[in-house]
Each structure stands twice: as structure tokens, then as C-alpha cells.
Amino acid sequence: MTRTRTRLLAGLGVLTLTAALAACSTGTTDAGDDAATTPAAAEADALDITDPWVKAADEGMTAAFGTLTNDSDADVRIVSATSEVTSSMELHEMATGDDGAMVMRQKEGGFVIEAGATHELSPGGDHLMFMNLTTPVQPGDDVTVTLTAEDGSTFEFTAPGRSYSGANEEYDGGEHGEGDMEMDMETEHADS
Amino acid sequence: MTGSDKAVPVRRGASRRAFLQGGAAALGGAALALGGRAAVDAAAAEPPPPPVPPVDATGTATVPFRGARQPGVDTVPQAFAALVALDLVDGVDRDALVRLMGIWTDDVERLMAGRPGLADTEPELATIPARLTVTLGYGPGVFTAAGLEHRRPTWLRPLPAFGIDRLEDRWNDGDLLLQVCADDDVTVTHAVRLLVKEARTFATVRWVQRGFRRAPGTEKPGTTMRNLMGQVDGTRNLDPAVDPDLVWHADGSRGWLVGGTSMVVRRIAINLDTWDELDRSGREEVVGRRLDTGAPLTGTREHDEPDLEAKGPNGFEVIGTFAHIRRSRTDDPEQRFLRRAYNYDAAPVPGALSDSGLLFVTFQADVDRQFVPIQQRLDELDLLNQWTTPVGSAVFAIPPGARDGEYLGQGLFDA
Numbered sequence: 001m002t003r004t005r006t007r008l009l010a011g012l013g014v015l016t017l018t019a020a021l022a023a024c025s026t027g028t029t030d031a032g033d034d035a036a037t038t039p040a041a042a043e044a045d046a047l048d049i050t051d052p053w054v055k056a057a058d059e060g061m062t063a064a065f066g067t068l069t070n071d072s073d074a075d076v077r078i079v080s081a082t083s084e085v086t087s088s089m090e091l092h093e094m095a096t097g098d099d100g101a102m103v104m105r106q107k108e109g110g111f112v113i114e115a116g117a118t119h120e121l122s123p124g125g126d127h128l129m130f131m132n133l134t135t136p137v138q139p140g141d142d143v144t145v146t147l148t149a150e151d152g153s154t155f156e157f158t159a160p161g162r163s164y165s166g167a168n169e170e171y172d173g174g175e176h177g178e179g180d181m182e183m184d185m186e187t188e189h190a191d192s
Numbered sequence: 193m194t195g196s197d198k199a200v201p202v203r204r205g206a207s208r209r210a211f212l213q214g215g216a217a218a219l220g221g222a223a224l225a226l227g228g229r230a231a232v233d234a235a236a237a238e239p240p241p242p243p244v245p246p247v248d249a250t251g252t253a254t255v256p257f258r259g260a261r262q263p264g265v266d267t268v269p270q271a272f273a274a275l276v277a278l279d280l281v282d283g284v285d286r287d288a289l290v291r292l293m294g295i296w297t298d299d300v301e302r303l304m305a306g307r308p309g310l311a312d313t314e315p316e317l318a319t320i321p322a323r324l325t326v327t328l329g330y331g332p333g334v335f336t337a338a339g340l341e342h343r344r345p346t347w348l349r350p351l352p353a354f355g356i357d358r359l360e361d362r363w364n365d366g367d368l369l370l371q372v373c374a375d376d377d378v379t380v381t382h383a384v385r386l387l388v389k390e391a392r393t394f395a396t397v398r399w400v401q402r403g404f405r406r407a408p409g410t411e412k413p414g415t416t417m418r419n420l421m422g423q424v425d426g427t428r429n430l431d432p433a434v435d436p437d438l439v440w441h442a443d444g445s446r447g448w449l450v451g452g453t454s455m456v457v458r459r460i461a462i463n464l465d466t467w468d469e470l471d472r473s474g475r476e477e478v479v480g481r482r483l484d485t486g487a488p489l490t491g492t493r494e495h496d497e498p499d500l501e502a503k504g505p506n507g508f509e510v511i512g513t514f515a516h517i518r519r520s521r522t523d524d525p526e527q528r529f530l531r532r533a534y535n536y537d538a539a540p541v542p543g544a545l546s547d548s549g550l551l552f553v554t555f556q557a558d559v560d561r562q563f564v565p566i567q568q569r570l571d572e573l574d575l576l577n578q579w580t581t582p583v584g585s586a587v588f589a590i591p592p593g594a595r596d597g598e599y600l601g602q603g604l605f606d607a
Contacts, residue, residue, distance in 0.1 A: 053310050138291065139291060139393050139394070140290075140295045141291065160298070162311040163391075163392055163393055164311045
């Protein structure tokens with residue numbers, strides 16, 4: 001119970017979206033009661049994913065998609081992701097950039113999978129971003145991805161590579177102080 | 193008002209019960225001996241109306257994907273078909289083929305269940321399965337690319353050249369074959385698009401042949417198809433339930449092919465312009481069957497056995513020596529195969545009225561033993577050859593089905 005509250009308060013500091021907070025605190029009252037009587041489980045144990053897949057790419061950036069589920073009665077916050085085929089990963093969302101166009105950018109505070117809910121990762125929406133492939137992802141390859149929850153627990157899944165022409169969103173890296181670094185995910189375009 | 197409305201069904205029910213009891217009693221001892229239930233049934237008289245299928249029953253129907261054999265062979269032919277042959281791109285090896293098989297297995301299983309493919313960009317088009325089946329075949333090139341020549345069936349090669357052939361390379365051969373069939377053409381089109389684009393790093397499209405039969409719900413189930421010459425076509429077809437060994441490989445000597453079969457695709461152009469010049473009796477003599485019923489010229493019903501010995505008043509055979517049904521049969525019961533043909537009607541070349549024909553698709557355990565001898569007989573003599581011309585030809589090995597946890601072709605690549 002205490003741990004859950006602490007996590008939420010930590011979330012408060014990062015998030016400024018009051019609507020999301022209201023939803024969170026409503027959910028936690030019940031979760032807190034349960035937590036008082038049962039031992040606290042690792043947060044990531046509640047996670048599962050259906051229909052995961054990765055856009056095949058030879059190099060550079062690519063992304064993974066799927067439907068995350070949280071079958072516990074407490075929200076789970078995913079704070080980071082890793083994979084052996086990329087030097088780093090980020091949790092991305094789509095947002096309106098300064099010029100009014102949709103761009104993808106790192107999601108502040110990570111992905112919150114609400115208690116008992118699903119969270120769609122899709123082209124044009126939230127997604128798991130491979131920042132720089134060190135191994136090509138070929139169509140039909142199985143790629144292992146590890147998600148880390150706020151308590152440090154992890155959830156690992158395997159996603160098959162698929163040929164896909166979409167998911168070419170502009171990357172707005174400006175929020176991380178890296179300047180206006182716009183990248184094209186589609187390596188074919190980068191080559192041409 | 194309310195009170196009387198409410199009273200009506202009660203009174204109606206009571207009177208119906210009284211009638212049923214009275215009826216049963218009136219039937220006397222014989223009816224009572226049948227038992228109370230029979231007496232009541234007899235008295236109730238009116239049979240319940242037949243169940244009305246939902247209006248979208250054609251669209252929601254599915255064919256199981258998982259099993260020892262692939263679907264789309266002994267599946268009752270759907271209304272629409274697309275045959276897609278692909279060629280492997282350079283560098284595709286056994287590992288790459290295994291990856292492609294994994295992708296196609298996953299997508300086919302989803303699509304046949306009416307679910308979108310994994311990376312489906314038009315998921316709404318996947319929601320009407322309409323008995324969709326996808327049947328995968330391998331040309332000789334798969335065995336070469338995978339370094340598995342020693343597992344290639346001996347019959348997996350182009351058919352011998354026939355004198356009647358006017359083959360065009362654009363309809364011949366192929367490394368991979370997808371037979372996509374459904375009772376809805378949008379479903380077929382979507383499935384083809386998804387499967388081809390998910391394979392685009394492995395293979396390029398060599399040819400696509402689209403075919404059709406009568407639309408679902410337009411004729412009684414079990415009706416033999418008609419080709420575009422107007423003939424009942426496929427009357428004496430092999431029944432895979434009666435002769436499974438003529439269709440499916442059961443011989444363990446080629447372990448990976450047990451539960452598989454072979455597929456021959458012949459694109460047969462029909463010259464409808466010269467066919468138009470023939471009157472009905474002439475048309476019936478060409479095949480040896482009547483146009484209206486499909487009955488042999490010596491019979492009255494479609495499935496009557498033709499009497500090949502019968503002579504007409506002039507002393508000639510009623511079913512001519514040149515007739516298609518005489519030429520297409522032999523005394524060897526092994527020389528038969530499962531036909532699963534579709535009509536085609538393509539855009540004509542400038543100046544022509546039409547480009548119509550038949551996608552002659554057959555399944556048999558052994559092409560050389562079952563198909564080739566018949567084709568040789570027809571090549572030697574068959575009056576139908578005057579109006580029909582094979583313009584495309586391809587042979588494929590159809591691997592067994594994917595059982596739970598397997599990918600298509602696993603027995604070939606993993607063994």
C-alpha cells in the first residue's frame with residue numbers, strides 16, 4: 001500500500017495531466033486495500049502482450065508494436081525498454097510538433113498500463129522505439145524485448161519482424177536537449 | 193385493455209392444451225400405443241419452420257486451418273479464387289524460407305479465422321472470412337534454394353510438352369504458389385495483398401490468375417460447375433473421401449510429403465468465337481454429354497454411366513471416338529485426379545471480343561502416374577482441342593497441413 005502510494009506521488013511530480021491523475025488515484029484506493037492483505041507482487045508480473053511485432057529494418061531506427069495488458073488491480077508504469085538488437089530503446093508517443101505536424105517523441109514518465117486495462121502500441125500511436133539497430137531485424141526474425149516497470153521488475157516478450165511500409169513518423173528529439181534531430185525511420189528512404 | 197390483453201394468451205394456451213388432449217384421445221388405441229410424445233407430435237401436425245440462416249452466414253463461415261492436410265484441396269470449391277505464383281529472390285536460402293513460412297503460417301491462420309494479419313494495414317477487410325482458404329505450394333526452385341534437392345518429388349517438374357500446347361511463359365511455372373479461395377472476392381483480394389506484401393523481401397510475383405464460379409447462394413449446393421462454353425464440367429470428379437490415396441500422400445518413403453499432394457495448374461484458353469459457330473447438337477457431340485443436364489448422350493441423368501459401346505442408327509458410336517469423355521478416361525482406375533477448376537474472363541487484347549477460359553486445377557498424389565497419361569491421351573485425340581488451347585502450365589508440391597504449433601512446410605525444412 002505504501003509503495004503504491006509512493007509510486008503514484010512520484011508520478012505526480014512528472015505528470016501534469018490532472019485527468020490522468022484523477023483516474024490513477026481512484027484506481028489506487030482499491031489497489032491499496034488489496035496490497036495490505038497480500039504480499040506485493042512484482043509490477044511487471046501483471047503484464048502481458050498480444051500480437052507483438054517489429055517493423056523489419058536493416059539499420060537505424062525501428063519500432064515494436066502490440067497490445068499490452070495489465071491483469072492486476074494496480075496500474076503498472078513501464079519506464080524503460082531494452083533489446084539485444086539495438087544500442088538503446090525509448091518509449092515513444094505521437095504528439096503535435098511546434099509546426100503543427102505529428103511527430104513522435106519520448107513519453108514523459110513512460111507508459112502507464114492502467115489496472116485491468118489494455119494499452120495499444122501501434123504505428124501512429126505509442127510505440128517501443130529501437131534507436132539504433134546493431135543487428136538487422138529481418139522479416140520473420142524473432143526479436144526479444146524487455147520492459148522494465150517502475151519497481152525494477154521486468155517483462156520479456158518475443159516479437160516477430162514484419163515487412164511494413166508505414167511507421168515513418170518524424171522523430172522530434174528536441175525534448176532531450178539534442179536539438180532538432182529529425183530522423184526518418186524508413187531506412188530505404190535514408191538510403192535513397 | 194391491459195387486463196384483456198393479458199388474458200388472451202392464457203385462454204389461448206388453455207384451449208390449445210385442450211385441443212391436444214382431445215386430439216390424442218380421438219386417435220384411439222393405435223396412437224396411444226405409439227406413446228404420448230408421438231401422439232402429441234402427430235396432433236400438433238405443423239412442422240416447425242426450417243431454421244433461417246443469418247443474412248451474413250456466407251461471410252462468417254470459416255474453414256479450419258490447422259490439421260494434417262492443407263485446406264483448399266478437398267474443401268468444397270468456393271466461388272472465387274486467385275492463384276499467385278512467386279519467384280524467390282536471389283539469396284533466399286533455407287533459413288530465409290523458414291522465416292517466410294513462419295510469416296505466412298501466422299497470417300493465413302489469422303485470415304482464415306476472420307482476423308487481421310499481424311501487420312495488417314486494412315484490418316477491417318479481414319473480418320469477413322467467407323470460407324477463406326489459402327493453400328501453399330512449392331515449385332522446384334524451393335528445393336534448390338533450400339539445398340534440399342534430394343527431397344524433391346520426381347514428378348515436381350514442368351509437364352512434358354504436348355502438341356496442343358501454346359504455352360506463354362507469363363503463365364508458366366513458379367517457385368511458390370498461393371491458392372487463395374473464398375466466397376467473397378474482396379476477402380480473396382485482401383488476403384492476396386497481405387500475403388504478397390509480407391513476402392516481398394523473399395519473393396516477387398510471377399503471375400496471378402483469377403477465377404470464379406457461381407456466387408454463393410445462387411444454386412443448390414453440390415451442383416456441378418459450368419464452364420464458359422456452357423458445359424457441365426466436372427461430373428465424374430474424383431471424391432477424395434472415397435479415394436484418399438489418389439489425392440494424398442500416405443507413403444512414408446518421402447516422409448515430409450505424407451498428408452501432402454501435388455497440384456497442376458493449366459490455363460486453358462477457350463475460343464468462344466469459333467465455339468459460337470457450332471450448333472447445340474454439335475457441341476454435345478464434342479464432349480459426349482448433353483448441355484442441359486450434363487447427362488451422357490447415352491443416358492438421361494448427369495451421373496448416368498456413359499455407354500461407350502452404344503451405336504446409333506447409322507452404326508456409329510453414340511459417344512464419338514473423338515468425344516472428350518471417351519478420350520479422358522482409361523481402364524486404369526489409378527489414372528484419375530481431383531479437379532478443382534475455375535472459370536476466367538480476362539481483358540481481351542485490342543480487337544478481340546473476349547479472353548475467356550478455364551483455370552484447370554487438379555490435385556493428385558502423383559502427377560506422372562495419374563495426370564500425364566490422361567493428358568497424353570487428350571493430346572493425341574480430343575475434339576474439344578479444336579476450341580481449347582493450353583496457354584499456361586505449372587506443377588507444385590503441396591506440403592502437408594500445419595498441425596498445432598507447426599509452421600507450413602515444417603516437415604520439409606526441419607527434417
